[in-house]
Amino acid sequence: MPPRSPLAPADFPALPVIGGARFAIAEAGVRYKGRPDVMLALLDPGSVVAGVFTRSATRSANVLDCQSKIGADSAEGAAIIVNSGNSNAFTGKAGEGSVAAICQAVAAQTGLPASRVFTSSTGVIGERLPHDRITAKLDELHGALSPDGMAEAARAIMTTDTFPKAATAEIDVDGKPVRIAGIAKGSGMIAPDMATMLVYIFTDARIPRAELQALVSELNAKTFNNITVDSDTSTSDTLLMAATGASGVDVTWNADFTQALYNVMLNLAHQVVRDGEGATKFVTVHVSGAASDADARTHALAIANSPLVKTALAGEDPNWGRIVMAVGKSGAAADRDKLSIRFGETLVASEGWVAESYREEDGATYFKGQEIDINVDIGLGAGQATVWTCDLTHGYIQINADYRS
Amino acid sequence: MPPRSPLAPADFPALPVIGGARFAIAEAGVRYKGRPDVMLALLDPGSVVAGVFTRSATRSANVLDCQSKIGADSAEGAAIIVNSGNSNAFTGKAGEGSVAAICQAVAAQTGLPASRVFTSSTGVIGERLPHDRITAKLDELHGALSPDGMAEAARAIMTTDTFPKAATAEIDVDGKPVRIAGIAKGSGMIAPDMATMLVYIFTDARIPRAELQALVSELNAKTFNNITVDSDTSTSDTLLMAATGASGVDVTWNADFTQALYNVMLNLAHQVVRDGEGATKFVTVHVSGAASDADARTHALAIANSPLVKTALAGEDPNWGRIVMAVGKSGAAADRDKLSIRFGETLVASEGWVAESYREEDGATYFKGQEIDINVDIGLGAGQATVWTCDLTHGYIQINADYRS
Structure with a gap:
């Protein structure tokens, strides 16, 4: 048995009786x-x-x-x-x-x-x-x-x-x-x-x-x-x-x-x-400004499912270039120069490039946390979506390369 | 630098002069x-x-x-x-x-x-x-x-x-x-x-x-x-x-x-x-019998990109259930009871279940090889596609959790 996830809630809730x-x-x-x-x-x-x-x-x-x-x-x-x-x-x-x-x-x-x-x-x-x-x-x-x-x-x-x-x-x-x-x-x-x-x-x-x-x-x-x-x-x-x-x-x-x-x-x-297998980070990906809600969800899932984004999270590396990559590959509408990315509240990239105000140390510090918010604005419309995911770690490989043996 | 991939060709070819x-x-x-x-x-x-x-x-x-x-x-x-x-x-x-x-x-x-x-x-x-x-x-x-x-x-x-x-x-x-x-x-x-x-x-x-x-x-x-x-x-x-x-x-x-x-x-x-990052297996996924070539490619990519299939390959676990899962999630047409799966030439599953002739030991031995062929017949039509991929290992996590640091 792998150990209890570090992201587990502190307590199991007291469950009420449900009549019937x-x-x-x-x-x-x-x-x-x-x-x-x-x-x-x-x-x-x-x-x-x-x-x-x-x-x-x-x-x-x-x-x-x-x-x-x-x-x-x-x-x-x-x-x-x-x-x-x-x-x-x-x-x-x-x-x-x-x-x-x-x-x-x-x-x-x-x-x-x-x-x-x-x-x-x-x-x-x-x-x-x-x-x-x-x-x-x-x-x-x-x-x-x-x-x-x-x-x-x-x-x-x-x-x-x-x-x-x-x-x-x-x-x-x-x-x-x-x-x-x-x-x-x-x-x-x-x-x-x-x-x-x-x-x-x-x-x-x-x-x-x-x-x-x-x-x-x-x-x-x-x-x-x-x-x-x-x-x-x-x-x-x-x-x-x-x-x-x-x-x-x-x-x-x-x-x-x-x-x-x-x-x-x-x-x-x-x-x-x-409780995601091997998870050490709880990640909220929020996409706004997409051409539609469906496009926003497509972008958010592309980010959340990208092995390169997930391993960057595991490595506590604020590698926002991989987020740009994931948006680019998703298939939903995007314009490089209208995209902006925030880690939590911190503006990381906008107008097709890293933000002048962004300091790499701030991103690195933020990525050391257990709860990470990745906020991406596509800059095209009013579509939005939120997806929740975790990082991709050695723990995932361990659990799944051995699962049935 | 990670070590030379175990899947690398033995030699670099002698390249001819290309006039001009x-x-x-x-x-x-x-x-x-x-x-x-x-x-x-x-x-x-x-x-x-x-x-x-x-x-x-x-x-x-x-x-x-x-x-x-x-x-x-x-x-x-x-x-x-x-x-x-x-x-x-x-x-x-x-x-x-x-x-x-x-x-x-x-x-x-x-x-x-x-x-x-x-x-x-x-x-x-x-x-x-x-x-x-x-x-x-x-x-x-x-x-x-x-x-x-x-x-x-x-x-x-x-x-x-x-x-x-x-x-x-x-x-x-x-x-x-x-x-x-x-x-x-x-x-x-x-x-x-x-x-x-x-x-x-x-x-x-x-x-x-x-x-x-x-x-x-x-x-x-x-x-x-x-x-x-x-x-x-x-x-x-x-x-x-x-x-x-x-x-x-x-x-x-x-x-x-x-x-x-x-x-x-x-x-x-x-x-x-x-030379896939961390790769230890070279995997050929061939899908036949799909409703169209495009459907076959969708199935083949779903199998090739599935983290659970890729980690099973890394663990040398012939977990064909994960291949069934990947076909099922791909979005392309499939019928559980018409699907068949072979590892190399060995029939593993057909008619919605494991083949009577299949012995787990044969699959396990096959998965120890460096070159793995996964052959899936969807049983619906004449569409086919081949996709090449590698396994998902600790090496991939190592390389990508550290890449930019």
């Missing part, structure tokens, strides 16, 4: 030994479920199964079951069989229809999922379900993560509390779309399924879809969100709820970057 | 001390010059100047002057002034019009080019011009290269020899379009300028545009080719000449990959 949602974990031994590797979440009748998924053309059997189920309304509750250690991706017909077997077993255990069972698998690609090890634990899992189990669930879904990830928020609507809590895992193979890898968010709010789906899709585009660790997109990326309605508070079109959910999603997305 | 072309080098001290850093090539009257260049939106003043000159016919000969150590990119108006000063000085020295002087600069981005150090050496350079100077020129243009790069070919046309010889530099910041970084090719063939340009553009698309080290595109990429006509042999539409030039360009392109 219960959690359990088990050690199924899918791949890892001596640690939990399966989590089950059971949602009471009346819960609605929304989701967003990877758009990879080689996505896993689990993702395809979730996508086939996610748009349906139901009053019957739902279950989410997740294993770590094996992604069940590129496992052919056997992979589809594993998903069906798990769904049927969970349905039999819980009394839910199989159409209300959502599965995720995360870990190595291309090895058959020993799903019987998971189904053998269902009785134990079902018996252990608890409203307090979400924190443990955050550990059970980890793969190369060096810390469990959770975030929470509470709002007040006419004197009544509404709670949101979510967990995530992800560390490598992180890139849009979408860069989660796995995220599960729960709220006791009441909201119609279609409105929840619209909200999650919109906020996903502003959070998980704007993080990148290594430009590699997972075959398993899944975000599921369940609203149990247990608070009795309807949050449809409630701006406070939207903001609170955005905060939870952004917090989780940032934690995934903070 | 002379070369000289000098130590101008642009950035490096105690080594040659400027080369001058002088081409006799009657020579034609063609070129292809980076499409970066932030390309250097030199590239813009070359592009403005490259399409013109002239009977007056030409000069090519190249410095290493400073790329004169993103140096604003001063950069344009440096190019003009060098062109005027070379024109004055050689008697050529400035419109026939082509310049390249390669090295650090964003620092003012001390062009007076170069122009101060013109008298010395002009006096030293020699038909035998091309091999030395290959050394003068190196930056982070660990070996000088040259290739040559000779064909026979109706009993008369026609010679081609080229030199290149490039090691990092290598990606289409175009991934040279700097290439200069000379022939004593006779061919009209427009036909030479068409030939160079076509062959560039099959060679330099299909290599990638790190997906980062230089602001300075330049390929210039001069045909002096000194052999007296017209090669317009000559298939042997086309093949010979292709061989020289492919050889040089491969040498750039073999």
Whole structure:
């Protein structure tokens, strides 16, 4: 196990009970030994479920199964079951069989229809999922379900993560509390779309399924879809969100709820970057002045994914020439002489050259920090975008040149 | 200096004299001390010059100047002057002034019009080019011009290269020899379009300028545009080719000449990959069965640029799941269940899963080799493409986390 990321948050948050949602974990031994590797979440009748998924053309059997189920309304509750250690991706017909077997077993255990069972698998690609090890634990899992189990669930879904990830928020609507809590895992193979890898968010709010789906899709585009660790997109990326309605508070079109959910999603997305494999810097790339928001995002991702920019960050070298290079190669509109670059607040380059006021020592000092803001103004229009990433270090090579051995 | 790449060719080739072309080098001290850093090539009257260049939106003043000159016919000969150590990119108006000063000085020295002087600069981005150090050496350079100077020129243009790069070919046309010889530099910041970084090719063939340009553009698309080290595109990429006509042999539409030039360009392109920063594996990614050639190239580049594929190669881990991932994320059409993957001749995966005949030990043994062929059939159509790349190692991080310090 690599050591805990230096960018990890100081503490794991205290997670509230979400009425209508219960959690359990088990050690199924899918791949890892001596640690939990399966989590089950059971949602009471009346819960609605929304989701967003990877758009990879080689996505896993689990993702395809979730996508086939996610748009349906139901009053019957739902279950989410997740294993770590094996992604069940590129496992052919056997992979589809594993998903069906798990769904049927969970349905039999819980009394839910199989159409209300959502599965995720995360870990190595291309090895058959020993799903019987998971189904053998269902009785134990079902018996252990608890409203307090979400924190443990955050550990059970980890793969190369060096810390469990959770975030929470509470709002007040006419004197009544509404709670949101979510967990995530992800560390490598992180890139849009979408860069989660796995995220599960729960709220006791009441909201119609279609409105929840619209909200999650919109906020996903502003959070998980704007993080990148290594430009590699997972075959398993899944975000599921369940609203149990247990608070009795309807949050449809409630701006406070939207903001609170955005905060939870952004917090989780940032934690995934903070656990980027080998990461030592948390980097915010903000591009403004592009011809369009889409162009701004193209530039920002080109900067964030550039190995030369990422290694300059690792080396604490304020090599702004590499940022110019990345903007130039992105394919989006740019004009060398209208570009300006700032490190934090410090103007580094403008009008096609280094700024007269810029002193290399200031850049070098800034790059020694753990949190780096790269601000680029393209000087052409009003388009903007923000992308979050990390540096590319020896740690990334170590983790990934050895991963499966 | 990093040590000579383990993938370097055993020998530097013996370069022929190209009638009508002379070369000289000098130590101008642009950035490096105690080594040659400027080369001058002088081409006799009657020579034609063609070129292809980076499409970066932030390309250097030199590239813009070359592009403005490259399409013109002239009977007056030409000069090519190249410095290493400073790329004169993103140096604003001063950069344009440096190019003009060098062109005027070379024109004055050689008697050529400035419109026939082509310049390249390669090295650090964003620092003012001390062009007076170069122009101060013109008298010395002009006096030293020699038909035998091309091999030395290959050394003068190196930056982070660990070996000088040259290739040559000779064909026979109706009993008369026609010679081609080229030199290149490039090691990092290598990606289409175009991934040279700097290439200069000379022939004593006779061919009209427009036909030479068409030939160079076509062959560039099959060679330099299909290599990638790190997906980062230089602001300075330049390929210039001069045909002096000194052999007296017209090669317009000559298939042997086309093949010979292709061989020289492919050889040089491969040498750039073999000198990829930190490279320990030379990797050929061949994609067939795609919906179109363009789709095949998209898939091949997604595989070749994937940090997870490249680190698996570095770790000699035959992790074919990461190849599936890269195909899935590329954006080009793919169907999980129609995909097949071979390592060399060995079938690894097909019909959406690992092949029954595949043994992990065979893949592991194959990945221990220095030359790796990854063959992917998409199973959808007749489109194909080949891309050459290298692995991503600790060496790359070392070189690039320190480059400018």
